[in-house]
């Protein structure tokens with residue numbers, strides 16, 4: 001999977017992508033990425049990329065010419081097969097977009113390539129969105145100064161669903177949000193820390209009991225921390241029995 005990132009601040013992307021799991025994923029060839037500096041495509045004398053908003057108001061708006069020229073350069077750089085009929089989706093990161101979630105990450109991980117557009121200042125001229133953008137995605141109901149962190153959040157969470165990136169894909173099955181539940185609590189050494197003990201069942205080696213405990217904790221945690229996610233009817237017969245047995249729900 002390849003990410004093309006159009007940005008005014010490629011160093012922000014490079015800094016994150018050159019560490020830890022993203023770095024390893026690139027070295028192993030599971031993901032690729034390329035940053036495109038929008039400013040390089042400005043045709044103005046001083047490489048200007050923003051201007052005052054028509055109609056007045058605070059802040060500056062990113063002008064369309066450098067972004068669309070940058071996009072054309074990205075498309076020119078694509079493999080022939082992609083250029084023809086599989087043009088990558090262009091995603092504009094914006095607080096006005098659809099709020100990103102795990103299902104969207106899983107769906108986007110099936111794409112061969114993605115083009116991510118990072119805005120700055122008050123955002124991009126609307127005509128950029130009309131001309132080249134396929135999807136507008138937000139990472140949450142708050143406003144950041146630029147689209148680079150949102151782009152990295154997409155790249156990171158999408159990449160975790162690309163084969164080979166984590167190297168232990170089964171861990172994704174139990175991760176938070178996968179089954180509409182938050183993940184169970186984790187414990188590691190030591191067995192006792194500041195008088196707090198690891199739950200005995202985790203030391204028992206009894207796999208079935210450990211599995212039940214984890215499922216129960218996962219459900220209880222979701223009910224407590226994210227009641228908006230919890231859907232009793234979506235639970236399996238066994239899970240409903242488990243809740244009843246432990247008096248979590250009286251149904």
Ligand SMILES: C[S@@+](CC[C@H](N)C(=O)[O-])C[C@H]1O[C@@H](n2cnc3c(N)ncnc32)[C@H](O)[C@@H]1O
Nearest residue numbers: 093094095119122123138139143144146147150
């Ligand atoms: C200061 S914001 C622009 C906000 C815009 N004036 C508004 O009120 O909707 C600048 C850029 O940061 C990015 N950005 C800020 N918050 C974001 C969010 N929650 N999700 C995705 N991108 C965001 C976008 O690329 C945006 O163009």
